[in-house]
Amino acid sequence: MSASAAKHDVFQAIADPTRRQLLQLLVNQEMSVTTISGHFPMSRTAVSKHLRVLSEAGLVIEQKVGRETRYRMQPEPLKELKDWLSYYELFWENKMQALKRFVEEEETAK
Amino acid sequence: MSASAAKHDVFQAIADPTRRQLLQLLVNQEMSVTTISGHFPMSRTAVSKHLRVLSEAGLVIEQKVGRETRYRMQPEPLKELKDWLSYYELFWENKMQALKRFVEEEETAK
DNA sequence: ATTATAGGCAACCAAAAGGTTTCGCGTCAA
DNA sequence: TTGACGCGAAACCTTTTGGTTGCCTATAAT
Numbered sequence: 085m086s087a088s089a090a091k092h093d094v095f096q097a098i099a100d101p102t103r104r105q106l107l108q109l110l111v112n113q114e115m116s117v118t119t120i121s122g123h124f125p126m127s128r129t130a131v132s133k134h135l136r137v138l139s140e141a142g143l144v145i146e147q148k149v150g151r152e153t154r155y156r157m158q159p160e161p162l163k164e165l166k167d168w169l170s171y172y173e174l175f176w177e178n179k180m181q182a183l184k185r186f187v188e189e190e191e192t193a194k
Numbered sequence: 195m196s197a198s199a200a201k202h203d204v205f206q207a208i209a210d211p212t213r214r215q216l217l218q219l220l221v222n223q224e225m226s227v228t229t230i231s232g233h234f235p236m237s238r239t240a241v242s243k244h245l246r247v248l249s250e251a252g253l254v255i256e257q258k259v260g261r262e263t264r265y266r267m268q269p270e271p272l273k274e275l276k277d278w279l280s281y282y283e284l285f286w287e288n289k290m291q292a293l294k295r296f297v298e299e300e301e302t303a304k
Numbered sequence: 305a306t307t308a309t310a311g312g313c314a315a316c317c318a319a320a321a322g323g324t325t326t327c328g329c330g331t332c333a334a
Numbered sequence: 335t336t337g338a339c340g341c342g343a344a345a346c347c348t349t350t351t352g353g354t355t356g357c358c359t360a361t362a363a364t
Contacts, residue, residue: 099209151331159286176269261361
């Protein structure tokens, strides 16, 4: 349920390095579009587009304050990523275990 | 160090849904290109291109066996994603804590 | 020796992504 | 009330992406 007719999903949203930087910038502070775009070597419009993609993925929320629009990160949608990851985590941990056993056997064999 | 002049990074590699399906398919079995492409509604060449992207990100390894090329998933590079995530996990967990406290206070106030 | 199978490579194409500049409109300050 | 500021929208451009088909080579199978 919870309102996401998401044209852009989380996986796609975080694929772009600029957007990952945006998240980092907004993770614990609200900031206006102009201020945000001061941190990037591109036009305000370009930054604005990236913000929309993040917004569609639910990763930022916007708040209108007078004539400015302030953005802040919303980390919750990253849970989907975490869930996806946790499945594979299982596999690389198995390999780690296997490697560990191998090394230990080597030690013992000496 | 460890050989990755990665033209494609992990974030980009997993952005595409077809590539995520490929990973799922190859997570615990080796499979030839033709067999793999039987699972997808697109040409063998298209699948092959996706496999190359995954390979450049280190997420699959290929092994030549006679005239066929077998692929298998390699989960380790997902660690980078995990590390990236763990930073933000902190934030949404804080919110969870805050929410929990709020709910508990509500309960007590009754 | 000949034929069939596996799969990479090149050329091509349409659509999407990432960027730009220009314009217009709402909001705040003089 | 007249600017100046904040920012979204539109039009446009270039590069990348995701797909296609056709061809070529290497390896198997008959």
